[in-house]
Amino acid sequence: MENKLSTSPYKGTTDTYPEDMLTNNYIFDTWKSVAQRFGFEEYDTPLIEETALYIAKSGDEIASTQLYNFVDKGGREIAIRPEMTPSLARMIAAKKNDLTLPLKWFNIGKYYRYEKPQRGRRREFIQLNIDILGIPTLEAELEIFQYILAVMEEFKAPKETYEIRVNSRYLLDYLFEEILRLSEEKKAKVGRAIDNYTKLGKEAFVEYLKELELTEKQINSILEFLNSTLEDLKKIADKSDGAKQLIELFAKAEELGLTNIRFEPSIMRGLAYYTGTVIEMFDIGSKENPRALFGGGRYDDLLSMFGQEELPAFGIGWGDTTTRDYLETYGLIPETKTDTKVFLPLFDIKLYAYIQKIAKGLRTKGINTETQLTAIKFGNQLKYASKKNIPWVMIIGEDEINAKKVQLKNMETGEQNLVTLEEAIETIKS
RNA sequence: GUGGGUAUAGCUCAAUUGGUUAGAGCAUUGGUUUGUGGAACCAAGGGUUACGGGUUCAAGUCCCGUUAUCCACCCCA
Numbered sequence: 001m002e003n004k005l006s007t008s009p010y011k012g013t014t015d016t017y018p019e020d021m022l023t024n025n026y027i028f029d030t031w032k033s034v035a036q037r038f039g040f041e042e043y044d045t046p047l048i049e050e051t052a053l054y055i056a057k058s059g060d061e062i063a064s065t066q067l068y069n070f071v072d073k074g075g076r077e078i079a080i081r082p083e084m085t086p087s088l089a090r091m092i093a094a095k096k097n098d099l100t101l102p103l104k105w106f107n108i109g110k111y112y113r114y115e116k117p118q119r120g121r122r123r124e125f126i127q128l129n130i131d132i133l134g135i136p137t138l139e140a141e142l143e144i145f146q147y148i149l150a151v152m153e154e155f156k157a158p159k160e161t162y163e164i165r166v167n168s169r170y171l172l173d174y175l176f177e178e179i180l181r182l183s184e185e186k187k188a189k190v191g192r193a194i195d196n197y198t199k200l201g202k203e204a205f206v207e208y209l210k211e212l213e214l215t216e217k218q219i220n221s222i223l224e225f226l227n228s229t230l231e232d233l234k235k236i237a238d239k240s241d242g243a244k245q246l247i248e249l250f251a252k253a254e255e256l257g258l259t260n261i262r263f264e265p266s267i268m269r270g271l272a273y274y275t276g277t278v279i280e281m282f283d284i285g286s287k288e289n290p291r292a293l294f295g296g297g298r299y300d301d302l303l304s305m306f307g308q309e310e311l312p313a314f315g316i317g318w319g320d321t322t323t324r325d326y327l328e329t330y331g332l333i334p335e336t337k338t339d340t341k342v343f344l345p346l347f348d349i350k351l352y353a354y355i356q357k358i359a360k361g362l363r364t365k366g367i368n369t370e371t372q373l374t375a376i377k378f379g380n381q382l383k384y385a386s387k388k389n390i391p392w393v394m395i396i397g398e399d400e401i402n403a404k405k406v407q408l409k410n411m412e413t414g415e416q417n418l419v420t421l422e423e424a425i426e427t428i429k430s
Numbered sequence: 431g432u433g434g435g436u437a438u439a440g441c442u443c444a445a446u447u448g449g450u451u452a453g454a455g456c457a458u459u460g461g462u463u464u465g466u467g468g469a470a471c472c473a474a475g476g477g478u479u480a481c482g483g484g485u486u487c488a489a490g491u492c493c494c495g496u497u498a499u500c501c502a503c504c505c506c507a
Contacts, residue, residue, distance in 0.1 A: 006480090008498065054507085065431075066505075083507045116431085118501065192505090270506065295506085317507080347465065380460090382467040397465065411467075 012115065012123025023333055024126070027323055028108050031128045034151045038143070040104045040130060045087035047110065051077035053086045068112045080112040084129040084317065085299070092133065093306035101134030104143075120291035120322045128294075131315025136300070138249045140314040141277050144296070145258055148281065148316070152260070155332055161285030162293070162326075165264035166249070169274045169297070171233075171242025175225050178239065180218050190214070190222070195268035197226055199290075226265050233263070245276065275300045277314065288329045294318035339368050342392040342428055343385040346372035355396060358406075358421070362394075367428055386411060392428050 009015050016024060032042070051069050069079040081087060084107060092099065107129050115123055130147065132140040145164065152162060172191070176182045182190060193200070193208050200208065202223070209219045230250055233243040246263060253261055269278040276298035283289040296316025303311050327333045342362060344355050355371055362369040370390065372381050385393050395407035400418075408424045409416040419427070 006497085008480090011498070066507090085507070113506085115505080116503095117499080121506080195506095273507080291506090345465090377463085378465050379463065379467070382465095384467085386467040393467090395465075399465085407465095409466080414467085416466080 010123075012117040014122065014124070022337075023324065024320065026334060027320060027327070028126075028128075030151060030154050031108060031130075031318065032106075034147060034154055035106045035128075035130060037150070038104070038147050040106045040147075043088075043091070043105050043107055044109065045081070045084065045091060045107070048078050048080055049087060049090075051079040053090065054079055054082065066113045066115060068114055082111055082113045084109070084111075084127070085302070085315075086305075088129070088131065089302045089305065092311065093303050093308050096303070096308065096311070102140075103131070103133040105133070106130040120289065120319075120325055122321055126320040128318040128320075129315060130318070131313055133302075133311055133313045135314070136312035138245065138252060138277075140312070141249055141279075141298070142252055142256060142258075144314060144316060145253060145261060146256070148294075149258060149260065155327060157326075157332060158285065158330065159260060161283060161330055162260055162281060163284045164261045164279055164281045165267050166246070166261060166277065166279050167264055167267035168242035168246050168277055169269075170276055171240055171246065171265070172268070174236070174240035174242055175222070179221050179225075180214075186212060186214075191268050194222070194226070194266050195270075197266040228265055230263050242276075249277065269295055269297055273299050273301065279316065283326050283329065286329050289322060289325050291322050293322045293326055337391075338389050340370050340388065340390045341368045342370075342394050343381075343388075343390045344369060344371040344394050344396065345378060345381040345385075346375045347378065347397045349375045351397070351401075354401070358394075358396060361421075362425065365425055365429070367425065394424060 035042075051067070054067055067079050067082055069077065072078050088105070092103070108126065109129075110124060110126050112124055115121060117123060130144065132143055135143075148164060172194075176187045176190070180190070189212055190209070193205060193212075197205055206219060206223070209222065214222075230247065233240075233247055237244045237247055250261070250263065267278055267280055269280065274297040278295075278297035280292040280295045282292055294316045296314070298312070298314045300310050300312045302313050303309065324333075344359055346352060346355055359369045359371045370388075372384075382393065391411055393409040393411060395409060395416075400406050403418070405418050405420055406424050407416055408419055408427060
């Protein structure tokens with residue numbers, strides 16, 4: 001082994017330099033401000049949980065291979081959170097009688113999964129979780145749809161580049177149980193194949209179903225199902241709750257004028273705990289981003305793991321990595337500017353205390369102010385401010401102090417005026 | 431976990447099918463210009479060629495291993 005420490009971050013993680021942080025914050029601030037606009041409240045949970053919380057809920061695969069877990073010094077089995085939902089369920093179960101329903105909660109936080117990193121997928125990632133709890137009807141879905149579309153509008157995403165694909169687990173249940181009459185084991189395999197339908201292509205898909213020993217008739221039923229439209233659902237609406245709900249959901253969405261939403265029979269969302277509507281959003285304007293930007297759905301038996309009665313819930317997990325890739329693909333990341341508003345150069349170290357006093361005054365007025373700390377050549381000080389994209393430079397030397405004024409320079413236009421400090425503050429703030 | 435591609439300066443890439451002291455552009459720092467940035471010119475710093483081993487008179491170049499990264503599979507809460 002080498003003696004020197006590596007400068008690269010741990011596999012699947014990324015260092016975020018200030019420049020990249022501006023991009024991240026653009027995404028997170030958008031998620032957050034739009035959520036607040038809809039009346040969602042922010043909450044948080046610990047990064048670590050008892051491993052049992054994840055084993056109780058998820059399949060073996062997740063707990064055994066993709067979970068970062070360890071034993072703490074007290075012998076407890078601990079895991080770093082790979083998702084938010086179990087923690088959210090715990091929080092709600094713990095105080096259920098004290099919480100006023102419905103809850104509209106969101107969180108933006110880090111998660112860790114032991115995965116093989118590739119485009120759109122890292123071991124460390126940040127995700128927005130936004131959920132509505134306590135609304136059993138489709139108005140929960142519609143609220144989240146409206147939130148999503150508001151965020152996409154805020155991102156200035158072109159309408160033709162994204163699509164929310166919607167399906168219902170109840171509809172899939174109807175297919176598996178009433179039409180195909182599959183065993184539990186085959187349900188899982190066929191479900192996964194359906195999820196991969198678009199990727200596999202029809203031929204490979206049919207080939208795989210044959211391998212599973214499905215009959216000709218069953219395979220045709222599946223293909224017919226995958227081609228079905230909302231119109232087709234009307235024919236089975238009296239037999240399938242899923243079909244009925246989807247018809248109602250799209251009717252209401254139309255009434256609200258919602259766009260970029262489409263019924264897609266191949267959306268599955270794993271096999272874990274979803275109970276009704278399932279949704280995913282995809283980039284449909286390019287081939288760069290094959291992964292879903294977010295996924296989510298309805299999970300009405302959220303609290304069952306704590307032995308409590310049902311609480312209807314609908315929510316999504318929206319990943320930072322796929323979102324950044326999407327925004328980059330369409331050039332939607334705004335030119336990053338510093339948050340600093342004004343730079344104060346320093347001509348002589350004797351003026352240091354004086355300049356600091358001015359800076360303190362500016363900061364008190366809410367103006368983000370950076371000062372020069374060593375009296376280097378003035379040209380280089382301007383160069384520094386210019387490189388950091390600071391919009392204003394307030395020049396104060398002996399001459400200005402004697403005149404009881406300041407030189408305020410606009411770094412974009414180069415324009416410069418001798419004004420009073422008060423006038424300068426006005427200009428910077430406007 | 432399985433399979434494949436890649437690895438040379440902070441970034442993008444050169445380096446005669448194994449041959450002297452591994453180069454360039456951009457970026458960084460300084461100077462031309464001691465109170466006026468963006469341009470131009472000049473200069474400087476920056477490399478154990480990812481790491482370890484092997485073949486050879488000679489390895490950035492060929493071989494093996496490790497690590498990282500990208501892509502696909504698996505999975506995707």
